Amino acid sequence: MNQDSRHIVIAGAGHAGGSAAAMLRQMGWQGAITLIGDEPIPPYQRPPLSKAWLQGEATAESLALRPATFYPEATIALRLATRVTGIDRTAKTVALSNGESLSYDVLILALGARARRLPLPGADLDGVLELRSAADADRLKAALQPGARLAVIGGGYIGLEAAASARALGAEAIIIERESRVLARVACPILSDFFHNFHRGQGVAIEVDAQVAALDGANGRVTGVRLGDGRSIPCDAALVGVGAIANDELAAEAGLACGNGIVVDLAARTSDPAIFAIGDCTSRPLPLYERTGRLESVPNALEQAKQAAASICGKPQPAPEVPWFWSDQYDLRLQIAGMPFDTTEIAVRGDVDAGKFALFHLTEDGTVQAVEAVNASTEFMGGRRIIQRRKRLTRARIADMSVSMQELAA
């Protein structure tokens, strides 16, 4: 079939979907592209929502992935405020929320993830917020007046970043975490301790081992977070940051293989060869670690967008990347490369107390699986290369600052 007559439909106009549309054009795709998103604005970057945007240091324009003029110029039909409500794989059509049906030759699912909600009494009170979209961020920002008290439920990255932004805006913040430490599921104890202490030093209160029992309210508005031990923590707004759930229901209903995300291969293909899936909604191979997993990061969204675009355009697949992620809190930049599977020891390079260090996670045979770097970009970049090359190192050598990162990575 002539490439020009084929139609690519991209469901989900977020970081992955918007990037895939742009990359398809970069790779020379001549056929029609329709990009469908249920949000009212063109694709934008979410990372600043908890950071610069919240602190008033970013504009709607700087959030946008591409300027609005880009889509008509690149002849990408952008359909906003429109939901895909169903997929008919036999007829190769998608149903839209306005009742229309759209046929596709290739479908890319870029549906993202949504904030997990708390099934608790009071969770629907005004002032109980989540942070996933620009609209969510607007609501949170409005609540962060100087002196306002923000309760953050969940000590993950988004919660910690929001707490840091709240402090920057002169609001009070308390973090309520169910586990015994913040970042419990995503970072090692040394890093958790470091961030715990840093936030405390910035005036953030932290409750760990704290079960939330309910949200208290008056006149329909949240007034406090009630804990399992009966205490109530007063607040003017509560941000629920307890993780995200893959939007894989549409795919599952259509019979595509799913399991904590839509199952894809390294070419971003689902179990239906005409359907690709990319970004937060996928469960993907992690070739470096001989596992599969779901990643929630911009670099992952971009890598998979590239995989899908390359598959569709018949270009060579990009080499698999080391997964990575960043987080900004106060003047701390955390950068994480790799994933600490099967690791037995941690090598510390740099000075934790001085806030400039990197933690290298090693397996028994010294293979570096992951690096967590705080204000240490060289260690992060070098670490990424070391992980990519499956290099083995000893703890002593990593800790030895007289050996440069360039030497370590060589």
Place this chain on the structure above:
Amino acid sequence: MPKITYIEHNGTAHTVQVPVGKSVMQGAINNNVPGIDADCGGECACATCHVYIDAAWLDRIGLPVPGSQEASMLSFAAVTQPDSRLSCQIEVADDLDGLVVRMPEGQH
């Protein structure tokens, strides 16, 4: 508006207008010029917006400050040269009208 020419590794040149105050990286992204990935969106955290500065412009643009975040990111970017810069760290100004940058073979 200053014009900037981006030359892909395969030699394809793209000349586009970039508003003053934007970064050289944003100029490429906003015009969908292939060859600059900019994974971190301009935060100087990824080194996937790496370019080589045309010799005629190197004096004007300068090299990254030794020891800076940009220098440390660049020290591990793919295929660096003495004229390597991260394009998100170069702000477009009127006197950069005509700037030429070249793209490396890959950003990863």
